[in-house]
Amino acid sequence: xxxxxxxxxxxxxxxxxxxxxxxxxxxxxxxxxxxxxxxxxxxxxxxxxxxxxxxxxxx
Amino acid sequence: xxxxxxxxxxxxxxxxxxxxxxxxxxxxxxxxxxxxxxxxxxxxxxxxxxxxxxxxxxxxxxxxxxxxxxxxxxxxxxxxxxxxxxxxxxxxxxxxxxxxxxxxxxxxxxxxxxxxxxxxxxxxxxxxxxxxxxxxxxx
Numbered sequence: 001x002x003x004x005x006x007x008x009x010x011x012x013x014x015x016x017x018x019x020x021x022x023x024x025x026x027x028x029x030x031x032x033x034x035x036x037x038x039x040x041x042x043x044x045x046x047x048x049x050x051x052x053x054x055x056x057x058x059x
Numbered sequence: 060x061x062x063x064x065x066x067x068x069x070x071x072x073x074x075x076x077x078x079x080x081x082x083x084x085x086x087x088x089x090x091x092x093x094x095x096x097x098x099x100x101x102x103x104x105x106x107x108x109x110x111x112x113x114x115x116x117x118x119x120x121x122x123x124x125x126x127x128x129x130x131x132x133x134x135x136x137x138x139x140x141x142x143x144x145x146x147x148x149x150x151x152x153x154x155x156x157x158x159x160x161x162x163x164x165x166x167x168x169x170x171x172x173x174x175x176x177x178x179x180x181x182x183x184x185x186x187x188x189x190x191x192x193x194x195x196x197x198x
Contacts (some may be wrong), residue, residue, distance in 0.1 A: 010061070011189060012061075012134065012189075012192060015192060015193060015196045018189065018192075018193055019193055019197060023189065024186070024189060024190060025135070025185060025186050025188070025189050025190075026131075026132055026135060026185075026188075026189055027131070027132070045066070045129050045131070
């Protein structure tokens with residue numbers, strides 16, 4: 001999926017962002033659409049099906 | 060970037076920890092809880108991937124697992140080892156001073172947390188970790 005971009009952000013070095021986005025535990029995956037709006041999130045390691053469903057919902 | 064470890068390791072370690080803590084609870088034996096305190100100390104200071112339980116996982120269990128390894132940040136599980144260490148130390152002191160009630164509560168809490176981790180892959184200490192960091196730095 002070439003139109004999907006993945007970015008890893010270290011929570012501990014971005015605690016301001018952690019509070020702003022209300023991240024409660026690591027890892028948390030946020031799914032953003034092309035406008036940068038959050039359309040879903042997965043707490044803990046996301047399952048493959050979870051990622052596919054989230055990406056399908058964005059398209 | 061911090062160190063990542065195989066997330067299946069801590070769950071295995073939690074299973075052994077639960078058995079050891081249950082043994083401590085049933086026998087009220089000082090040496091059993093003292094042993095677990097040492098294991099927690101290694102996990103808290105050096106890292107959860109260096110405890111004797113983690114070494115058993117690495118040598119015997121991991122080669123037999125078919126599931127894909129999932130990597131996780133070492134810091135939350137390392138923090139939960141420190142939480143375990145606090146409870147184990149309280150239990151050790153309670154055992155030495157003959158405070159049976161305190162011993163039961165301290166071991167009981169640690170056992171509950173280890174059981175949650177082993178049975179449901181829910182690491183209580185890990186959940187607390189980021190929340191504590193958030194609160195501590197929210198000034």
